[in-house]
Amino acid sequence: MKSVTVVGSGIVGLTSAISLQEAGFRVRMVAKERFDRTLSNKVGAIWFPFEIHPKEKTNHWPTLAYTRYEREIQEGNGVAFIPFITAYTPESNIDWTSQLSDGKVRKARPEELPKGMQMAFISEVPLAEPHLYLPHLFERFITNGGNFEKRELASLKEMAGLDSWVINCTGLGAKTLCNDDDLHPMRGQILRCEKMDIPSFADPTKRGALSYVINRSEDLIIGGTDYENDWNEREDPADTTLILNRLAQSSSSKTPGLLEVIVGLRPRRSAVRFEFDPVFSTVFHNYGHGGAGFTVAWGCAMELADLLVKRQKH
């Protein structure tokens, strides 16, 4: 059994590690922070192909992930399928709708649209609540024989020395590790609120004015912002006001009870980096999943495992 080291313990690292274990590899994980301190632990997280490229792959990966989530549903692990309204315009990329099977997506009727929305799809989509799903994945990784080392790596060279194969799932951390000029932050601020009677929806049609609501088991996530190249990880009260004002424009509900303001930096790239390193040929890069890490991670992980199984045979 060949061994592989996965660097990173966010959604991309955890799904990669488990897929590799399922394919028969012995896997260890090395990360600067445990899963509960990662960006992945802070977010929604709904299946929604937002701000991720390239198009050919990002049609395929979410579809693979969608079917994987259908098998992931388990009491208490945070995975569920919920109805979700997604706004679109004639200019929107709606390829994702053709990836879902019949009965999983349809056009919304006018009376179903949130206030101010012109056109939308209603679909059944996976929700993976990170504070439940990430510990569940980590425990599975350990039960499958994995082990975890908390350690920060300083360079790609150091990473390459870890094992015969190393999977780089360091998210935005790859910017310095790989001197990657293409990788940059897209700042998102979201509000965790008390539950309310309001449908889950996303309106990504206005650039710089992303608006969404995600109903979770015990709270409600209201978003958000999508600021390119903004490294500010502190809460901005002006953004909180902006998010609440946008919600008021699309819903007649009362102002939600605010529980927490959350800020995260999406690891944004012109395309997800999913390839072997041209210099350190034992390192495979799997980072830059932008605003859709939860939407595509299982898809990438399953393709990665197939790829390494094939390589092993040569």
Ligand SMILES: Cc1cc2nc3c(=O)[nH]c(=O)nc-3n(C[C@H](O)[C@H](O)[C@H](O)COP(=O)(O)OP(=O)(O)OC[C@H]3O[C@@H](n4cnc5c(N)ncnc54)[C@H](O)[C@@H]3O)c2cc1C
């Ligand atoms: C506000 C907001 C809302 C979002 N909502 C959604 C959503 O609803 N649905 C969705 O699909 N996506 C959503 N996203 C995007 C999603 O959160 C990211 O795409 C995803 O979390 C990226 O996961 P990752 O595992 O690549 O990175 P991370 O979770 O950042 O994990 C990176 C790992 O690498 C480790 N690491 C980094 N550098 C080093 C180093 N030098 N040495 C060792 N270890 C290192 C870190 O410690 C960590 O363990 C949202 C993002 C934001 C900001």
